[in-house]
Each structure stands twice: as C-alpha cells, then as structure tokens.
Amino acid sequence: MKLNDFISENKSLIGLIILMAAVSFANANFLGIDNMLNILRQTSINAVIAMGMTFVILTAGIDLAVGSILAFAGAICASLIGMDTPLIIALIATIMVGAGLGATSGVIISYFNVQPFIATLVGMTMIRGATLVYTQGRPISTGYFDVAESFYQFGGGYILGIPNPVILMVVIFALCWFVLSQTRFGRYVYAIGGNENVARLSGINVKKVKILVYALSGALAALAGIILTARLESAQPTAGLGYELDAIAAVVLGGTSLAGGKGRIFGTIIGALIIGVLNNALNIMDVSSYYQMIAKGAVILLAVVVDSRGKSNA
Amino acid sequence: MTTLLELQGIEKSFSGINVLKSVDLTIRAGRVVALAGENGAGKSTLMKIISGIYQRDAGTVIYKGNEVKFTTARQSMDAGIGIIHQELNLLPELSVAENIYLGREPTKLGKIQWDVIERESKKYLAQLKQDIDPKTPLGKLSIAQQQMVEIAKALSLNAEVIIMDEPTDALTDIETAILFEVVDELRAQGKGLVFISHRLGEIFQMCDDIAILRDGEMIHQGPVSEITEDDLIRHMVGRELSDQYPFVPAAPGDVRIEVEKLTAHGAKEISFTANAGEVVGFAGLVGAGRTELAKAIFGANPIDSGTVKIDGKEIRLKSPQDGVKAQIGYVTEDRKQEGLVQSQELSTNMSLTGLGRFCNVLGFVNKASEAVTISEYIEAFAIKTRDANTIISNLSGGNQQKVSIAKSLVPEPKVLILDEPTRGVDVGAKREIYTLINKLKAEGLCILLISSDMPELLGISDRIHVLSSGKLTGSFSRAEATQENIMRCAVAGQTNG
Numbered sequence: 001m002k003l004n005d006f007i008s009e010n011k012s013l014i015g016l017i018i019l020m021a022a023v024s025f026a027n028a029n030f031l032g033i034d035n036m037l038n039i040l041r042q043t044s045i046n047a048v049i050a051m052g053m054t055f056v057i058l059t060a061g062i063d064l065a066v067g068s069i070l071a072f073a074g075a076i077c078a079s080l081i082g083m084d085t086p087l088i089i090a091l092i093a094t095i096m097v098g099a100g101l102g103a104t105s106g107v108i109i110s111y112f113n114v115q116p117f118i119a120t121l122v123g124m125t126m127i128r129g130a131t132l133v134y135t136q137g138r139p140i141s142t143g144y145f146d147v148a149e150s151f152y153q154f155g156g157g158y159i160l161g162i163p164n165p166v167i168l169m170v171v172i173f174a175l176c177w178f179v180l181s182q183t184r185f186g187r188y189v190y191a192i193g194g195n196e197n198v199a200r201l202s203g204i205n206v207k208k209v210k211i212l213v214y215a216l217s218g219a220l221a222a223l224a225g226i227i228l229t230a231r232l233e234s235a236q237p238t239a240g241l242g243y244e245l246d247a248i249a250a251v252v253l254g255g256t257s258l259a260g261g262k263g264r265i266f267g268t269i270i271g272a273l274i275i276g277v278l279n280n281a282l283n284i285m286d287v288s289s290y291y292q293m294i295a296k297g298a299v300i301l302l303a304v305v306v307d308s309r310g311k312s313n314a
Numbered sequence: 315m316t317t318l319l320e321l322q323g324i325e326k327s328f329s330g331i332n333v334l335k336s337v338d339l340t341i342r343a344g345r346v347v348a349l350a351g352e353n354g355a356g357k358s359t360l361m362k363i364i365s366g367i368y369q370r371d372a373g374t375v376i377y378k379g380n381e382v383k384f385t386t387a388r389q390s391m392d393a394g395i396g397i398i399h400q401e402l403n404l405l406p407e408l409s410v411a412e413n414i415y416l417g418r419e420p421t422k423l424g425k426i427q428w429d430v431i432e433r434e435s436k437k438y439l440a441q442l443k444q445d446i447d448p449k450t451p452l453g454k455l456s457i458a459q460q461q462m463v464e465i466a467k468a469l470s471l472n473a474e475v476i477i478m479d480e481p482t483d484a485l486t487d488i489e490t491a492i493l494f495e496v497v498d499e500l501r502a503q504g505k506g507l508v509f510i511s512h513r514l515g516e517i518f519q520m521c522d523d524i525a526i527l528r529d530g531e532m533i534h535q536g537p538v539s540e541i542t543e544d545d546l547i548r549h550m551v552g553r554e555l556s557d558q559y560p561f562v563p564a565a566p567g568d569v570r571i572e573v574e575k576l577t578a579h580g581a582k583e584i585s586f587t588a589n590a591g592e593v594v595g596f597a598g599l600v601g602a603g604r605t606e607l608a609k610a611i612f613g614a615n616p617i618d619s620g621t622v623k624i625d626g627k628e629i630r631l632k633s634p635q636d637g638v639k640a641q642i643g644y645v646t647e648d649r650k651q652e653g654l655v656q657s658q659e660l661s662t663n664m665s666l667t668g669l670g671r672f673c674n675v676l677g678f679v680n681k682a683s684e685a686v687t688i689s690e691y692i693e694a695f696a697i698k699t700r701d702a703n704t705i706i707s708n709l710s711g712g713n714q715q716k717v718s719i720a721k722s723l724v725p726e727p728k729v730l731i732l733d734e735p736t737r738g739v740d741v742g743a744k745r746e747i748y749t750l751i752n753k754l755k756a757e758g759l760c761i762l763l764i765s766s767d768m769p770e771l772l773g774i775s776d777r778i779h780v781l782s783s784g785k786l787t788g789s790f791s792r793a794e795a796t797q798e799n800i801m802r803c804a805v806a807g808q809t810n811g
C-alpha cells in the first residue's frame with residue numbers, strides 16, 4: 001500500500017535514479033563529483049525557467065515566450081553592465097523587464113480572453129524580434145568595467161566549490177516550494193488550474209493571480225537570461241531559442257498535468273535533472289548531437305506514457 | 315414478472331475500504347425498484363458496477379439469463395442498460411443534441427446526420443415536455459434543464475434497464491411530475507427501472523419495490539407497499555428520526571440585507587429585505603430566476619440596475635470577490651461546475667473561500683489552525699470520508715454537498731444564500747442541515763434559502779417569497795404560506811406556457 005503510493009507519487013525521481021544508474025554503468029566517469037556539479041550547472045538555467053513554467057502550467061496555461069524573454073532580458077542586462085550601471089540596479093531592472101513582459105502576456109490572457117498558447121506565441125515572436133532589433137543581430141558584450149567582473153560571478157563563480165547558478169537554482173526552488181505549498185497565492189494557483197469557474201465563485205481574483213503567474217514566469221526567464229549572459233560575458237541575440245520546450249518538458253516529466261491543478265515544484269527540478277543527465281550522458285558517450293535529439297524525445301515520450309498509464313489504472 | 319437483471323454477492327473495495335458487502339439486487343421487467351440508503355451507503359457505486367464504469371471485486375451479474383461483465387460504459391449501453399448519472403455527465407460546450415447523441419451519432423456515408431440528431435433530440439425532449447432548442451449549447455441551460463437533457467439521453471438509448479441515480483434532486487415538482495409520467499410509460503412498456511432518491515415521498519409515490527443499503531450491506535428488500543416511511547428511515551439510518559423539519563421560531567434582529575429594484579439577467583425589479591436571524595425562503599419553478607437573483611446578489615452575475623445594501627450600507631458588486639468581501643456566502647446549486655474543484659482535496663476545497671481566516675498579512679497559511687477548522691466541520695456535518703485529504707470526486711454526492719455548504723461557512727458570512735442546499739443529501743443529514751440552519755439563524759445569520767423541495771421550504775422558512783419569470787409575485791409569512799398559495803404565485807407571472 002504505502003510503498004505503492006510512494007512509487008506512484010515519485011515516479012520521476014525513480015526514473016532519474018534508474019537513468020543515473022544506467023549511465024554510470026555505461027561510463028565510469030559519470031558519477032564523479034566534477035561531472036555531477038557540471039550537470040547541476042547545466043541544468044540550472046532550464047530549471048529556473050521551468051519553475052516559473054510550473055506555476056503557469058498549474059493554472060492550466062502555457063508560456064511560450066520564456067526563451068525570447070531570456071534573450072531580451074539578457075541583452076538589456078549586458079547593455080546596462082556595459083554602461084557601468086551599479087550591479088544591483090542592473091539586476092533589478094532586468095528582472096523587472098522580464099516580469100513586465102510576462103505580466104503583459106497575463107493581461108492579454110485574462111482581460112482579452114486570448115488563449116495562453118496564442119498570447120505567448122505572439123509574445124515569443126515579437127520579443128525575439130525586438131531582441132534582434134535592439135542588438136542589431138550582434139552579441140552585446142558586458143564590457144570591461146569592474147562591474148562586469150562581479151557580474152560574471154553570477155554565471156561563472158563558485159561558493160565553497162559549488163557553482164553560483166546551482167546555488168541560485170536551489171534558492172529559487174525553496175522560494176517556489178514555499179509559495180506553492182504554504183501561501184494563499186499558491187492555493188489560488190492550484191484552484192484556478194483545477195476549475196477556474198469554481199475559483200472565481202470562491203471569491204478569488206482570477207485575473208490578478210494569472211497576471212502575477214505570468215509575471216513570475218517572465219521574471220524567472222529574465223533571471224535565467226542573467227545567468228547565461230554572465231557566464232558568456234555577453235548577450236547573444238539568439239540565446240534561449242527553443243528553451244520554452246525544454247522547460248515544458250521538464251515540467252511534464254516532473255509529473256505536472258498540462259490540464260492544470262496538479263503537480264509539484266519538486267517534480268519540476270527532477271524533470272529538469274532528467275533532461276540534464278540525459279544531455280550530459282549522451283555527450284560523454286560521444287553520441288552525435290543529431291542522435292541526441294532523437295534520444296531525448298524518446299525518453300520524454302517514454303516517461304509521459306509511463307505516467308499516464310499509472311493514472312488511468314488508479 | 316421476468317427478471318431482467320440479477321446481482322448476486324457483489325463486493326467492491328476502494329483502497330482497502332469495503333464499500334459493498336455481498337450485495338444482491340433484482341431488477342424485474344415492468345417494475346420500478348427504489349434503491350435507498352444514506353449518503354455514502356454505496357448506491358451509486360452499485361449502479362456503476364452494473365453499467366461497467368467500476369469493476370466488481372466479486373459476485374455475479376446476470377443480465378437476461380447470461381452472466382455479463384461489462385468493462386466499459388459503452389458495452390452496457392449497447393447491451394441495453396441506460397444510466398442517468400447522479401453527477402451530470404454532459405459537456406457544457408456542446409449543443410443539447412450533440413450531448414444526447416455523443417459517441418453514437420448516426421452517420422450516412424461517414425457524414426453525421428445532423429438533421430436526424432436534432433429531430434430525434436427534439437422528440438425525446440418533447441416527450442419530457444421540454445421546449446428546448448436542440449442547438450442550444452448545454453451550458454446555457456439551468457441545472458434542471460440539463461437534468462432533463464440527461465434523462466432524454468437515457469430515453470434515446472431505448473434501453474431495457476434504466477437506472478436513475480437521483481434524477482429528481484435538481485427538479486421542481488412540475489418537472490418531477492413530468493418525469494413520473496414518463497416512468498409510468500416505461501413501466502407499462504415492460505422496462506426494468508432503478509430509482510434512487512433522497513426524497514422519500516417520491517419512493518412511495520413512484521416505486522413498486524424497495525431495496526435498502528446501509529454501509530454497503532443490503533438490509534431490506536421487498537415491495538414498497540409493505541413498508542412505512544418510518545420503517546424506511548429506520549432501515550436507512552439505523553435509528554428513529556423524529557420531526558423531519560425542526561423549526562425554531564426566533565425573534566428576527568435588525569434588517570441585514572436590503573435589495574431594491576434589482577434588475578439583472580433573469581431578474582426584474584426585485585425588492586425585498588431580510589433580517590438578521592431569519593430564514594427567508596424563495597420559491598418558484600425552474601427558470602423563475604431564483605438562481606439568477608442569488609448570483610446577482612453575490613456578485614457573480616452583473617447587475618443592470620438597483621441596489622443591494624448590507625447593514626444599511628450600499629455594497630459594490632462587480633465580482634464574487636465583492637460578495638465575499640461583503641460577507642455574503644453562496645452555496646451553488648451546481649457543485650460540480652461551480653462549487654468544488656473535483657480533482658482536488660476535500661481540505662483545500664473547504665477552505666478556499668475562507669482562506670483569509672488562516673493567513674497572516676503576508677499570505678502564509680497557518681495549516682494547523684486550518685486543519686482544526688476543517689476537522690470541526692467534517693465532524694459537525696458528519697461528512698463520510700477517509701480523511702481530510704480525500705479527493706472530492708471520490709466522495710459520494712451527498713457528502714460533496716456537505717463539503718460545499720461547509721466551504722461557504724468557513725469565511726463566517728453575515729448573509730448566507732443557500733441554493734438547493736440539500737440536493738442529494740440523505741434524510742438524516744438533511745435534518746442535520748436544518749438543525750444547523752436553525753443554529754446559524756439563532757446566532758444572527760441572515761439566510762436566503764432557495765429550494766425546490768416544497769416541504770423543506772415550508773418547513774424551515776420564516777417567510778417565503780415567490781418568483782415567477784424573474785418577478786416577485788408573492789410574499790407570505792410562515793403562517794400564511796401553503797403549497798397552494800405558493801404554486802398559484804409561482805405560475806402567476808408565466809405568460810406563455
């Protein structure tokens with residue numbers, strides 16, 4: 001009984017463990033500390049985006065604009081750092097830009113009754129366009145002021161041997177977990193995804209909650225943009241292309257239902273790690289990147305099929 | 315009298331809990347068998363086993379002489395067993411006709427014959443005296459009309475065995491009478507029927523045989539003529555119940571809510587007042603505008619003109635949020651679409667509206683105090699559940715209704731609007747709800763009660779207003795109110811049909 005419940009609630013964790021065990025048999029270097037940290041670092045950007053996406057998907061929405069927001073926010077941030085803006089101001093401004101773009105999607109979705117898929121698809125295209133216009137299609141360097149050096153720490157630095165992006169990921173995870181499971185806002189997110197009509201008649205300001213959710217998704221995409229820009233010491237106009245799909249995949253692999261109302265942020269971290277481990281394993285096993293895409297798709301399909309079979313038998 | 319369907323020794327457990335214990339039941343041609351029992355006794359579960367939605371753990375089902383084991387609802391439907399589900403099983407976005415023929419649309423050369431579907435749907439609706447355009451999206455209809463569509467759907471199957479799981483709980487006397495005429499026809503045609511209802515009067519009026527379940531065990535079977543209502547109640551709840559409508563007269567307090575010339579979708583220039591410590595009943599036929607009025611007062615439907623004052627102060631009502639803020643509680647008649655998030659836990663549902671009570675300024679939920687309140691309500695309402703984390707859709711219908719009422723009380727409202735509050739609730743629990751209403755009334759709550767159950771409305775209201783076609787057509791004190799008075803006003807404003 002109990003064991004069964006544990007297994008069905010933690011399928012993605014078990015999947016991750018099996019995957020890691022299999023890879024470590026195939027390649028002895030895989031389980032080393034360095035490689036583990038490497039995986040965590042590579043996972044952090046997707047995980048940060050995917051955590052925002054989790055909120056959106058829990059309300060039965062979707063946010064396709066995150067990859068574009070990442071690129072746009074990264075470009076803004078690189079310019080600000082390049083202009084010797086104080087670090088804290090540059091960071092806050094960048095995150096506000098991301099939140100503002102996200103909130104705009106939220107407003108369009110809740111006040112103009114546009115489907116989230118369409119609203120954010122439009123956002124994705126327009127924001128990518130704006131990024132290309134703004135950067136004129138060229139990378140923006142973070143420049144040579146002192147602030148660029150401290151900015152680099154966000155992407156490339158370490159504290160006690162742990163990469164800073166990993167620390168950021170853990171902090172964001174803790175915050176998201178807290179908000180979803182311990183606050184009124186979190187309850188409202190679940191209720192809206194479960195049945196929007198019921199939520200409305202329970203006196204919840206559905207529009208406001210939705211706008212906040214998309215703002216949060218935009219803010220976290222901007223944070224991911226900061227991490228990426230800091231690491232590369234420049235913003236690429238094409239950064240984040242296709243990241244929305246990796247983020248959605250992580251959320252779904254983590255067991256969150258695309259229909260809304262069901263899921264956990266912990267699952268999303270596991271989902272992001274599954275993708276990270278898979279990428280890493282295929283790399284260290286020298287699989288060509290063409291085959292990597294096929295393999296990744298196959299694993300996601302397998303995971304989702306296993307998950308939905310479990311559900312229909314329940 | 316030929317036996318159509320025979321159940322023997324049916325067993326069913328959900329996650330280790332035995333909800334049906336060796337149950338036998340016989341359905342005969344040309345007879346209506348009532349299936350009675352408290353909320354959670356296992357009635358719907360048994361019916362879902364017959365229709366293949368649930369699989370039995372043990373026992374046999376013999377249908378027309380052969381043992382059958384349906385694994386999908388489709389199979390039982392094809393075999394000639396129709397079921398009207400307790401929780402409406404219709405899709406609000408599709409039209410009435412599409413709902414009636416969902417999954418078995420007649421085709422010609424692969425093309426759906428819409429004209430046939432619409433003509434046939436109209437025919438079955440007409441049989442139920444419903445003048446509904448089959449092209450209307452189902453979601454636009456009232457719950458009672460939706461229920462009639464569900465019944466039409468069962469009729470259109472032309473089934474041998476028809477199971478009706480609480481078909482009348484959303485209907486007023488008029489539609490119920492229409493349904494009973496149809497049931498009489500079906501009986502005369504030699505169909506076998508199962509009828510589930512918590513309105514015991516209907517069982518005596520309508521049924522030939524009775525089968526009573528208590529806690530998953532079949533404890534009595536026999537002809538209805540050999541049993542009295544008191545016996546029935548005793549079998550169901552295992553003890554005597556006295557005085558079904560306990561009324562406690564109370565001295566009403568100050569005027570709590572004043573509605574003036576309120577015009578909204580479905581309601582025209584309605585004015586009334588209600589005091590603290592008073593139960594004001596609202597009577598009317600389906601479509602009279604009672605639910606529309608309630609929703610406008612709660613802020614869920616837009617108000618075109620008129621005012622609503624609480625304690626003398628006019629309130630702004632743009633959304634249900636405003637209603638909640640003004641301390642108005644609303645229990646919807648439609649718990650599935652509007653009341654509870656079916657896929658989520660009992661606990662989070664119950665505290666959803668009143669979550670503010672357990673939060674600090676930053677919005678952190680104090681789960682310990684929340685859990686205390688929830689378990690108090692589970693106990694006070696005798697909600698039958700494994701624990702506070704049970705998913706709503708796994709509760710029996712009556713227990714869902716109790717959760718829905720508790721949910722509206724958690725925010726401690728000043729005005730409570732109850733829209734068909736005892737829908738699907740068993741006799742014992744109904745009485746508990748009436749007692750609770752009396753207690754809340756004594757504490758000074760102002761209660762607006764909408765009910766299609768006339769004895770209930772007469773039994774516990776201090777005053778009764780009658781609505782017809784969106785207008786207030788009569789008001790009676792408790793002493794003046796009679797079934798005849800009310801019905802006269804209820805049909806008064808009806809201009810056509």
Ligand SMILES: Nc1ncnc2c1ncn2[C@@H]1O[C@H](COP(=O)(O)OP(=O)(O)OP(=O)(O)O)[C@@H](O)[C@H]1O
Pocket residue numbers: 328329333351352353354355356357358359360400698699707708709710711712713738740
């Ligand atoms: N899918 C399910 N999973 C777990 N428990 C269930 C499920 N369906 C029903 N139950 C439980 O089985 C018991 C019987 O439920 P059922 O719906 O048959 O009651 P009922 O007699 O129809 O009650 P009501 O009069 O309230 O409709 C209840 O305790 C209910 O919680």
Ligand SMILES: [Mg+2]
Pocket residue numbers: 357358359400479710711712
């Ligand atoms: Mg039932």
